Amino acid sequence: MGGPVPWQALTDLREWTAQPLDLPSDPAAWHQLAAVGGWQAVVVDSVFPLAQDLLTARCTGTTGRARGWFEVPYAVPVLCAAASAEGVQALQQAVMAMSAEGLALHRAVAVLVATSEGRRPAVVRAAATMLSGRTAAVVHLPCDSGVRGSGLRAGRVQPRTQQAAAQLAAAVLSTAHDAWGDPLPAAAQPVPLAASSVPLPFPA
Template identity: 55%
Template sequence: MAPLRLPSDPAAWYQLAAAGGWQAVVADTSHPVAHDVVTSRTMGLPGMTAGWCALPYTAPVLTAPATGQGVAALQVAVRAASAEGLPLQRMVVALVETGDGRLPAGVRAAATMLQAQVSDVVHIPYDPHIRAHGIRDAHRLASRKTREAADALVRAVVASAHRTWGEPLPAAPVPAGAACPKVALPTASVPAQTVPQNEGVLA
């Protein structure tokens, strides 16, 4: 679907989900977590990452390339989030392979260490179709491994939510103003995809 035009404030996503009656929302953001956490603490301002984590029934997913540089940046982000008291136990890490072949030893070691710090670590295999075309034609993915990895990622996110809040998930509270049929919101382009999955909001 085309990107939805929403405010950058994470709470706007939650309000939209509640007003629209959606059971789940997948929000694809690109802000650098470590930089956001450090900047918000230094400047004394609310952080985007903390805003996402504060939403009801949110399971954050951190993504990084499965390379030495990628996992190094990911480890910095995890340390920054831990220092800020963000819920690592709810976070899922997706390590995305950037080419065919065996993962470097350093990446495998980092994934093992991260496994003990976050809810789960999921490996996403390299898929040339996604590299060339993205996921607009997901039904054309040739790799069974890719489909299995996508399923594993969804299951990891749902399992994280269930471990935290129980199964089935309780109904999320409706924010004030969400019951109004017309809500005037400022606009900013943020890509999104809605998925009819479980109750609550998954980011």
Template identity: 55%
Template sequence: MAKRVQAAVPTLPDGARLVVPVLGPGAGGSGRSTVAGLLASAMAAAGPAVVLDLAPRLVSPWPSWSADPGSGLASIPPDRPLRRSEVVAAAARFRAPGEAVWHVLTDHEDWAAPPLGLPSEPGAWYQLAAIGGWRAVVADTAHPLTHDIVTARSVRASGTTAAWSSLPYAVPVLCAAATGAGVYALQQAVHAMEAEGLPLKRLIVALVDQAGDRQPPVVRAAATMLAPRVADLVQVPYDSALRATGLRETGRLRPRTLQAADALARAVLQSAQTAWGTPLGVTEQPAPYYRSPEQTHH
């Protein structure tokens, strides 16, 4: 039997910038960071890729995953114009399978250092990624999606999820654990997004197997019901290397995991092309955003 050959991840054209907010229904346990890293690793074949780590330092896995850390977010001055070289030097470097390199902007300060005052506005992170010259911008968000939508709805305001989803060429990815509790939280999140008019037809769902057990019938049923309502649904298999060292040693990842990463990247690019055509248009450089010095620490 002939070996099945996977299609290559399409290249993003010069001037294009694709934003991929990776979201979770709750505060944790949905595999957001894993999916964000797998996506960036696969999308590095499409163009320069970065993960924006929005979680506070002592909550985020990225500092411990970074073998080549860069100077970190603390090295980026918040109150003056930035050069591309400064932003890129601040980013940790990761190597995708093959020769491609992708980056992560995260906080590498010592655990006892004062917390960084990271901006909550998606537009500020978008501008930082634009200065860095990255075409594939993967945001590892930290806010609980369903709570954010319900809270914003109750006060008749636009929440963080809506702000990420409204950025130019944004394709959201919603993660959930492949368990009964995980898909229940996923279904609630999808209902909340639909009620708020957020773009389900652009949404990619990632079901993350975190135990390696046989998938429960409730998970298979939920996947079957959700698939027609979203742009795509991708299964991310269990990988003992991910459980042991995260994304610190991507060379140890199993072929099935790498195939899932490629499937996620192709699903995101296909969703973008369906929404905005092929090739993606040139994205304008966003207006400057600066934090005042007193905003740099909580």
């Protein structure tokens, strides 16, 4: 992105420790939000059991939320897991399930989040090697006690965390460019409603 780029943030201005808002889970709803706002990029923080979603979708014959995210136009899924033996094992299993379902892992980015200081365990390094061969990129996010204690307040985020965040953003953008071209297509615009389909107000 050469030159200054205007950024907008849609936020509820609540403390980061507050309970999450009750937001729509359908990925298509977020695509429509981006279209209505004319935004070039939208970041959605979604927490749900990925592997369980894939298994449930297969057993019930439904689409599933994971597939829904992969099918949203120009979406780059970011798969996060704790940089621990248990965390990377869960992510590896989910990636294997996604591969079996034929999801586009070549445009997914994996993020391994450190839960403590120090060198990454051997099992995490091995998992990163496996994931790098199946996903577009693997990014390591360091443990940052300031973020854990105070959220993303100005001056509290360590420089190495900022560097990792920049690497993540670059990986997502590079993945999008590889998939859809550089420059990226213009943001989608919603189709206006026909005059006959607009509901009329009730008479006074």
